[in-house]
Amino acid sequence: MKTSYASAKSLGLVSCHDCHLLSRWPGSSGGRSVQCPRCGAELHQRKPNSIVRTWALVIAAMIFYIPANALPMTVTSALGATQADTILSGVIYFIHSGSWEIALVIFTASIFVPFLKFIILIYLLLSVQFKSIKRPKDRIRLYQLTEAIGRWSMLDIYVVTILIALVKLGILADIEAGPAVIYFASVVVITMLAAESFDPRLIWDAVEEEA
């Protein structure tokens, strides 16, 4: 077993993103792309423009997060009266009707998880940009956490989809999707892409440089 710590990059090797085959890195071939000898995927020692791309996606998602929370997710009409509900007013409704567990689930998935993802990704980006060598293992954990939890924010989108399918009782009651749904879905998709475009190996590069 190898005990000295050496990354593939420092050994002049490259690991394929898709099939994990380790092959020799031919060096920068004048802008031409290098393909994996086994699966044909384009090879990169590190994800290209990882930091800039992740920043752009995080900022875009933060902008969409505002209308996603401010605008109504659902518009309910019952017996002639209409009511518009945002994510937060939905959470408050559940607290008042006594289902605090559901309120907690929605608050966590829709408001807290996207917010947490912003904080973690910004922290990871800054820590890589300032070449931090502190607690790399914990930062990897944080990265894995953002990868795992992001999808759960889709919850509210699905709830709206199910509600508008079920509640179609003509004049008695009707639920329609509000303007926030599209912003909210964008936040979820963009933060997932942001987590995907961040390269966790950058965290270890700074640690190796220091050693």
Next chain:
Amino acid sequence: MHQIACHECDLVQSIPPMPARAAARCVRCGAVLFRSKPNSIDRTLAWTIAGLVLYVVAVTFPFLAMKSGSIIRETGLLTGIRQLFDQGIIPLATLVLLTCVLIPLLQMLGLLYIFVPLKMKIRSQPFAIPVFRLFRHLKPWSMMEIYMLGILVAIVKLGKMATIVPGLAVFAFGLLIFVLTFALSSVDSHLVWEYLEKKR
């Protein structure tokens, strides 16, 4: 012994021959590098075929029904998606259709496409390599378990004004979540890549 680089931290290390049901972790960052899976081919195929049967039931049978007084409204898995289309929110309708209906189906069809030739020990299909690469990128976008939680929330929300009756399709859908998870976790991608490499 074969050498790989950790996908999380890029550390180069060797993986020794592994006993059944063991996992190899990166010595530096602890990420799981490799998991040995007994009977990978048979298990994957069995779970995938079971999954496809459940899928057909989940898409075709009644999903949820709402009963309020004398009015009953029956819906299928696709009803809400069609409503979003009708309301003109097409990107969102597409997103829900992809994440809860099409991507799970593509995952299962992709597994069949790769594993049937593997089981029969015949030449792999054309495009097997791009299909398997795509398959590995689909996983985070398959979100049936989140949809299931959405059903629970919707039931609680409507509980005051109506009775929600779950249909056969909901149970099939719920089972499918587990079956698809088992199918995906029995895929030994190392084995698949070795096979695809030889057959090229």
